[in-house]
Amino acid sequence: MLGPVILAASRSDRMRRLISAAPVTKPVVDRFIPGETVGDIVPVIRDLTGKGLEVTMDVVGEDITAPEQATAARDAYLELIGRLKELELGERAEMSVKLSMFGQALPGGHELALANVRPVVEAAAEIGTTVTLDAEDHTTLDSMFAIHEELRKDFPQTGCVIQAYLFRTEDDARRLAAAGSRVRLVKGAYKEPASVAYQQKHEIDKAYVRILKVLMEGEGYPMIGSHDPRLITISQELARRAGRKLDEYEFQMLYGIRGDEHLRLAAEGHRMRVYTAYGTDWYGYFMRRLAEKPANLQFFLRSMVSKG
Numbered sequence: 001m002l003g004p005v006i007l008a009a010s011r012s013d014r015m016r017r018l019i020s021a022a023p024v025t026k027p028v029v030d031r032f033i034p035g036e037t038v039g040d041i042v043p044v045i046r047d048l049t050g051k052g053l054e055v056t057m058d059v060v061g062e063d064i065t066a067p068e069q070a071t072a073a074r075d076a077y078l079e080l081i082g083r084l085k086e087l088e089l090g091e092r093a094e095m096s097v098k099l100s101m102f103g104q105a106l107p108g109g110h111e112l113a114l115a116n117v118r119p120v121v122e123a124a125a126e127i128g129t130t131v132t133l134d135a136e137d138h139t140t141l142d143s144m145f146a147i148h149e150e151l152r153k154d155f156p157q158t159g160c161v162i163q164a165y166l167f168r169t170e171d172d173a174r175r176l177a178a179a180g181s182r183v184r185l186v187k188g189a190y191k192e193p194a195s196v197a198y199q200q201k202h203e204i205d206k207a208y209v210r211i212l213k214v215l216m217e218g219e220g221y222p223m224i225g226s227h228d229p230r231l232i233t234i235s236q237e238l239a240r241r242a243g244r245k246l247d248e249y250e251f252q253m254l255y256g257i258r259g260d261e262h263l264r265l266a267a268e269g270h271r272m273r274v275y276t277a278y279g280t281d282w283y284g285y286f287m288r289r290l291a292e293k294p295a296n297l298q299f300f301l302r303s304m305v306s307k308g
C-alpha cells in the first residue's frame with residue numbers, strides 16, 4: 001500500500017526539498033548510493049571488482065529541466081569512463097543511463113537525448129565496454145527503444161531494460177531476443193496505471209517468468225535484474241533447460257541490497273553485476289528504493305525520529 005504513495009512523493013518537488021535537506025537522510029542514502037563524486041566511487045569499484053563482482057555504473061539524476069543539465073550528464077559519464085580506462089576493467093565495468101537525464105523530456109528531447117548519449121556509448125566502446133539504457137516510465141519507452149535501435153547500428157552491444165509489469169513487454173522481449181542483443185529484465189519500479197501494467201505482485205512475478213523464458217530461449221544475452229530468491233532459482237533452471245553456459249547470461253542486483261547473495265552467486269561461477277549509483281541528485285533513485293521495501297521506509301522514519 002505504501003509503495004504507490006512513496007512513488008508519488010518521488011515526483012514531488014516539495015518532498016524532494018524536504019527530504020534532501022533533512023540532516024538524518026544522508027546515512028540512510030549512503031546504503032544505496034555509496035558516493036557523490038568519481039573520486040568517491042573509484043574505491044568502491046575497486047572493492048567490488050576485487051571480490052569477483054562486475055559493475056554497472058549509474059550517475060544519478062533524471063527529470064532535468066534545461067539542456068545544459070543534459071550536457072552536464074554526458075560530461076559526468078565521460079569523466080567516469082576516463083577513470084574506468086585507468087582501471088582497465090573492460091566489460092567488467094559498464095554504464096547504465098537514464099535518457100531523461102540526457103534531455104529526453106525537453107523540447108526536441110528525442111534527438112537531444114540521442115545526441116548526448118552517443119558520445120558516452122562511443123567512449124565506452126573505446127575502453128572495451130558498453131552502455132545499458134535504463135527503462136523509465138512507460139511514456140518514455142518508444143523513444144528509448146528507438147534510440148536503442150539507432151545506437152545498435154554502430155554499437156550492437158548496447159543494452160536496454162524491459163519491465164515485467166508492463167503488458168507490452170512480452171512483445172518487446174520477442175523483438176529483442178535476437179543474436180548480439182543484451183537485455184536486462186526487471187520487475188519495474190515506477191507508478192504505472194492499470195491500463196498499461198499489472199498491479200499485483202503475483203501477476204508481475206508470473207509475467208517475469210514468461211518473459212525470462214522468451215529471453216533464455218532466444219539468441220540474445222539475458223541480464224536478470226532481480227533480488228527475488230524464487231526468480232533467481234527459476235532463472236538458473238531456465239538457463240539450464242535452454243542449454244546456456246554460465247557466461248551466456250548474468251545476474252544483476254542493486255548496490256546495498258542482498259550483498260551476501262551477490263557474493264554467493266559469484267562464488268558459484270555466475271557473472272554477477274552490481275548496479276552502483278553515485279552522484280548528488282539521488283532523490284528519485286532513493287525514493288524508488290524506499291518504495292520497493294516498506295521496511296526501508298520504517299528504518300528511514302525511525303532514524304528521523306531518533307535523531308530529531
Ligand SMILES: Cc1cc2nc3c(=O)[nH]c(=O)nc-3n(C[C@H](O)[C@H](O)[C@H](O)COP(=O)(O)OP(=O)(O)OC[C@H]3O[C@@H](n4cnc5c(N)ncnc54)[C@H](O)[C@@H]3O)c2cc1C
Pocket residue numbers: 133134135136161163186187188189190225226227228229252253254257258275288289290292293296
Ligand atoms: C540491476 C537492476 C537494475 C534495475 N533497473 C531498472 C530500470 O531500468 N527500470 C526500472 O523500472 N526498474 C529497474 N530496477 C528495479 C526493479 O524494477 C525492481 O523495482 C527492484 O529490483 C525490486 O524488485 P525485485 O525483482 O528485486 O523483487 P522484489 O519482490 O521487490 O524483492 C525481492 C526481495 O529483494 C529484496 N529487496 C528488493 N528491493 C529492495 C530494496 N529496495 N531494499 C531492500 N531490499 C530489497 C527484499 O529482500 C525482497 O523481499 C532495477 C533493478 C536491478 C536489480
